[in-house]
Amino acid sequence: xxxxxxxxxxxxxxxxxxxxxxxxxxxxxxxxxxxxxxxxxxxxxxxxxxxxxxxxxxxxxxxxxxxxxxxxxxxxxxxxxxxxxxxxxxxxxxxxxxxxxxxxxxxxxxxxxxxxxxxxxxxxxxxxxxxxx
Numbered sequence: 412x413x414x415x416x417x418x419x420x421x422x423x424x425x426x427x428x429x430x431x432x433x434x435x436x437x438x439x440x441x442x443x444x445x446x447x448x449x450x451x452x453x454x455x456x457x458x459x460x461x462x463x464x465x466x467x468x469x470x471x472x473x474x475x476x477x478x479x480x481x482x483x484x485x486x487x488x489x490x491x492x493x494x495x496x497x498x499x500x501x502x503x504x505x506x507x508x509x510x511x512x513x514x515x516x517x518x519x520x521x522x523x524x525x526x527x528x529x530x531x532x533x534x535x536x537x538x539x540x541x542x543x544x
Contacts, residue, residue, distance in 0.1 A: 421537045432459075435466055442475035447482070447539040449532070452503075454485040454520070455493040460502050467503070471512050480539040481516045484532065489522035496520050 415429040425446075430438055450470060452463045467483065470476060485499045496518065500506070509516050517535055521528035 449482045451484045455487040455490040477513045481514045483518045486521045488520045489525045
């Protein structure tokens with residue numbers, strides 16, 4: 412319980428704050444200092460898809476995040492039971508979400524365990540932080 416902080420050099424310093432889904436009620440207290448948002452979804456847990464979608468919609472509707480670039484990460488693609496990017500996009504109705512959102516939204520598949528997609532995440536983060544809001 413709590414938040415995890417990690418500093419990255421991209422080349423300028425960026426602090427990444429991890430706030431788990433159970434901490435959703437306190438997320439808004441961090442929106443004011445947010446320059447980019449990475450929203451991680453467990454692609455191997457179909458029972459959490461609807462809850463994750465509701466949380467994502469809540470985040471996207473926050474006025475303080477109206478222009479913050481968003482990266483939705485479908486994680487755990489290393490597990491045999493993961494849902495593909497196409498399946499996750501369909502379940503989340505990502506086409507509808509992207510068309511209604513005020514923020515630019517990017518989606519990637521990742522595996523934090525084996526590193527798949529993490530280079531793309533760092534590339535996105537560098538680009539997102541290049542243009543301050």
